[in-house]
Amino acid sequence: MGRARRPGSCPGLVHGFLQISSQAPKLVRRLGIIAINTALEAGIYGNVNSTHAGGTHMMNGIGGSGDFARNAHLSIFVTKSMARDGDISSIVPMAPHVDHNEHDVDVIVTECGQADLRDYFERACVRGGQTPHLLGEAYAWYQRLEQTGTMRRPCKELQGA
Numbered sequence: 001m002g003r004a005r006r007p008g009s010c011p012g013l014v015h016g017f018l019q020i021s022s023q024a025p026k027l028v029r030r031l032g033i034i035a036i037n038t039a040l041e042a043g044i045y046g047n048v049n050s051t052h053a054g055g056t057h058m059m060n061g062i063g064g065s066g067d068f069a070r071n072a073h074l075s076i077f078v079t080k081s082m083a084r085d086g087d088i089s090s091i092v093p094m095a096p097h098v099d100h101n102e103h104d105v106d107v108i109v110t111e112c113g114q115a116d117l118r119d120y121f122e123r124a125c126v127r128g129g130q131t132p133h134l135l136g137e138a139y140a141w142y143q144r145l146e147q148t149g150t151m152r153r154p155c156k157e158l159q160g161a
Contacts, residue, residue: 028071035072037065039079039108043095046102046117048077054142055096062099069104081110087150089141096142 028035039048040059053059069075077100079090090110108115141151 025067025071028068029073032073033068033071034074034076035065035068036076036078037069037100039077039090039100041090041092041095042077042079042105042108043092043098045094046105046108046120047095047098048100048105048108049095049097050077050099052097054145066100066104069100074106075100075104076107076109077105078109081112087152088145089151092141094139096139 037048037050039050040053042048049055050065051058051060051062069077081090082088083090091108102117102120106116106118108117144153145151
């Protein structure tokens with residue numbers, strides 16, 4: 001005789017789904033899920049960093065967001081537009097750490113609005129299909145943050161630009 005169970009309980013059942021299949025790609029696809037995940041920052045090309053602040057300091061784990069982002073009917077990432085009282089932008093020229101690449105990200109949402117990236121790559125292919133990178137400019141934001149504590153450019157730099 002085994003242990004007595006509460007009436008109606010089922011081992012392995014979590015919120016109506018078997019725990020072992022809750023992140024199964026086939027199930028996520030079949031249900032047509034709209035996945036809403038958190039981003040620490042997002043690059044202008046649609047790459048999302050969900051785990052590492054500034055690309056190097058781990059803030060949290062990725063969990064099942066990759067499974068849901070890749071297989072969802074619609075994959076949305078949300079973030080505040082600015083962090084640390086406006087010193088750090090959450091929308092950056094190039095994400096220094098990529099947890100979710102541009103192929104898994106459909107929409108990026110901040111309190112300022114949303115960017116629908118679903119047709120971006122088709123439009124880019126019409127233009128020749130190239131993604132221009134200016135790495136010195138893209139990563140200058142992070143160099144400035146490391147050196148001065150802010151991503152903001154000094155006013156005199158902006159006036160000369």
